[in-house]
Amino acid sequence: MEIRNILVWATLTAIVCVSAAAFYTPIAGAQQAKTVRVFHAGSLAVPLAEAESQFEALHPNMDVQRESMGSVKAIRQITDVGKRADVLASADYSLIPGMMYPEYADWYVRFATNDMVLAYNPEKSKYAAEITPDNWYELLRKGGVVFGFSNPNLDPCGYRSLMVMQLAELYYNDSKIFDDLVLNNTAITISEDADGTFLMTVPEDPKPNTEKVSIRPKSVELVALVEEGGLDYAFEYRSVAVQHNLAFVDLPEQIDLSRIEYADTYRKVKVQTADGKTKTGKPIVYGITVPKNAENPDMGLEFVKFVIGDAGQKIFADMGQPPIVPPEGSGNVPEELKGLVQLELVEPTPTPTPTPAPTPAPKEPGFEAGFAIAGILAIVYLALRRGKG
Template identity: 25%
Template sequence: MQRRSFLLGALAGVPAVALTPAEAAEPVSVLYAGSLLSLMEKGIGPAFDARGEGAFVGYAGGSGALANQIRDGLRRAEVFISASPKLNDTLGAGHGDRVRWYIEFARSPLMIGYDPRSRFAADLKARPWYEVLQQPGIRIGRTDPVLDPKGALTVQMLQRAEAAYRLPGLASRVLGAPDNPRQVRPEESLVGRLQSGQVDVGFFYATETADLHIPDIALPPDIVVAAHYTVTILRDAPNPAGAERFVAFLLGPAGRAIQLRHGLDMVGPTLTGDAAALPDLLRPFLAPGK
C-alpha cells in the first residue's frame, strides 16, 4: 500500500451527528490487539458508549490471529485495530480486499515486566536482565511470534541484544524454540498469568505495564522495539456509519487524551493506502504533512 503522512487536525472534536435511538444503540464491533484490553474496555469503549453514537462491542486477541480470522471469514466486525501495520496488507488486494486504508495512530515500546513477588524480582533490579532470564527455574511468558506482533518483536529484541551485548546464542538460551510451549501464551491471558504468579517475567508493551502498574525494565535504545498501532474500517463492515463514528472518536482529542492516560505514545496519524476511500467523517482530523 502507498504510504502518506498526515498530522492531527486542530479541530476541537467530532461534529455532532443527529441519530435515531436505534442508530445510537446499534453495535459497533471492534477487533483489537490484546495489549489494548484495558484501554478499550475501561477507556475508549465506555467513553464512546457515553456519547450515544453507538454501542461498543470489543473482542481482544493477538493481532495476527485476528487478521487470520478476518481473512478466513471466521469473524466479522466493523473495525480492526492491530499492533502491526503490515497485518493490514494481509487483508488487502489479493487477500479478500477487506482493507483499503489504515491509519497508524499510536506506538508503545516493548518492556520486560515482572512479578514483584517472584523470587527473581530482586535479581532483576540488581543484575542485567539477560543474565537473570537465563537462570534455572525462571518462568518466562511471551506470545506466539507467528500469531502476535508482540511475540515477533520479543524474538527480534533478543536477536538485537545478542549483537549489542556480543552474546551469541542469547535468544535461544532465553526463549528456546520460537514456539516453546513452556513460554508461549495467548496475548489476552498473559497479563493475568503474571499477576496470578504463574510466570515470573514476561514481555509486554509499555502501555500494559504503565496501565496495570506492572514493575518493568526499560530496554536501551539500541535494542528497543515497539508496537505500531493502526486502525481501519473493514470493507464489509455491517455497520459502516457506526464504525466511522467510532474511529473519529478514537482519533479525536477526547480519544487521544484517553490513550495518553493509558500510557500510549501518540504518533501521526499516518494514513496508508487508498486516500480516496477514507470516509469523509475522518478527513477533518487529518491534514497533509510534509
C-alpha cells in the first residue's frame, strides 16, 4: 500500500509540473520584446531615430531596429537579396511602385518633402566666404575645389544631384556647367533629345576623378567629409544639412526640386541608372510602406501610423523636413490608415498577392488551467481514499 501511494503521488507531481509548463510557457514568450525591422533612406536617419525613441516609449514591448542606406539599395535588400523588413521608407516615393509592385508591395503613403542644397563648412571649405546662389557653380569649377554627391545607382540624392547640375545649365544659361563638373570628371554621360529633354546615363562604376569629385553610397556619408574639411562641398538634402548644422547654398527653386509649380521644368531632366531604369525629375517626396513579405506586418503598420501621424509630423517639422499634411495614400491602403491619409481619387491596381492568414496567438492560462489542475488533484485524492479503504 505504501508503494502504491508513493507511485500515485509521483504521478501527480509529474502531471502538475508538465501541465504548468505547458500552460505558462506562452507567458515567458509574450514578455519578450517584438522586433520591428525598418529599412530606410539615409536622409531619414535622424528623424526616424527620434521616432524610434518616442515609439518605443509608447510601446515598451516593441524594439525598432533600423537599417539606413540608399533608398534603391534598401528596396533591393527586399526584392533581390531576400531580406525581410516590416517597414520600408524611401526618399523617392515612386521607387516603391516602380521597384516593389506588385510582388512586394501594393500601397504607399507620401509623407514628407525636401529640397536640394549645396552644403559646406564655413570654416574649412574653399571659397566659403564668397559662395552665393548666383556663383556656386563657378566656384565648383575652380582648381583645388573638391565636391561630392552620392551614387546615383544606389541613392535618390545622387541622381537628383545630377538633375540639379543639368537644370542649372538651363537656369543660368550656361551650357558647360554639367560638362565641367560631371562629364569631364566621371564616366557619366549625357544626351539631348529632340524634345529638349536631357538624359544622363550612369554606368555601374561612375569612375569619379577623386581629385575633383567624391561619390559615396549614400549622401549622409558625405557629411563627415565636409565637417572634417576633406570635402569642400556636397549636394545634400536641406534636412540633412540642417540636422548636421552645416552651412548651405539655398539653390533657386527652379533647380532644387522642391516646388510643384516647376514640375514641368524638372521633367526636362532624366537619369538612367545602371539597372536600365529611368528616373524623371520631379519634386522630392518621401514614401513609406509595409512590404508584403514583412515578418511582423501589424507592428510595421503601427510604426507607419506613428510616423505619418501628429507626433511623427512634429518630429519631421522640427528637423527641417516638411511633413505632408495630410499624408497622401496610394494603392490598396490598409483600413487602419485610411482615417489618417488622403486617398488618391484614381488608385493604381497592382496584381493582388494573397496574404496568409495570421496564426492565432496561444491563449494565456486562465480559469481553464485552474479547473484542469483541480480536476487532476481530485482524481488522485479519490484514488488515495479508495486505496486506504
